[in-house]
Amino acid sequence: MVTTVRSLGLQGISGYEVTVECFLSGGLPAFDVVGLGDTAVKEARERVRAAIKNCGAKFPVSRITVNLAPANLKKEGTVYDLPLLLGILAGEGEIDAPDPASAFIGELSLTGAKSGTLSASTVGSQRCAGASRSSPRRWRRSCGAFSTP
Numbered sequence: 001m002v003t004t005v006r007s008l009g010l011q012g013i014s015g016y017e018v019t020v021e022c023f024l025s026g027g028l029p030a031f032d033v034v035g036l037g038d039t040a041v042k043e044a045r046e047r048v049r050a051a052i053k054n055c056g057a058k059f060p061v062s063r064i065t066v067n068l069a070p071a072n073l074k075k076e077g078t079v080y081d082l083p084l085l086l087g088i089l090a091g092e093g094e095i096d097a098p099d100p101a102s103a104f105i106g107e108l109s110l111t112g113a114k115s116g117t118l119s120a121s122t123v124g125s126q127r128c129a130g131a132s133r134s135s136p137r138r139w140r141r142s143c144g145a146f147s148t149p
Contacts, residue, residue: 003091005083006103009075017103019069020080022087027063033084035068037075048084051112060092082106082114 007018031045052059066084068075083104090097098104109115 003087005087007083020083021067022091023065024091025063031064033066035071041075044081050110051108055112078107079105081108
């Protein structure tokens with residue numbers, strides 16, 4: 001199953017939409033990010049893995065492939081941490097799929113809290129209010145990324 005999360009990128013002073021596609025499949029466990037990401041985007045794998053574990057969820061033991069589309073545009077920075085986390089958790093069934101009318105950007109700390117200057121922001125008509133199906137309150141308390149004002 002492919003989970004899609006909308007995000008945003010910058011090219012110069014112009015913005016463009018980035019589609020974060022997360023695919024969880026069987027096979028040897030791996031976590032690959034494709035789509036012309038810089039070093040900070042590649043390092044998001046470790047920040048997202050730690051954030052998921054530190055929020056009380058189990059990181060999926062499966063092959064995870066994340067595509068940042070359009071693949072022909074360079075993706076820079078840590079703003080894709082939050083959409084990656086949301087896509088993986090939705091693909092695993094831990095949270096409901098994010099609203100397709102919203103776009104998510106934000107850097108995460110290893111604890112899962114919002115971090116950096118762009119912190120866990122939401123662009124669009126809806127807030128990031130993802131909630132675990134098993135314990136929505138626990139997710140909102142433990143992960144700052146899920147309590148964006």
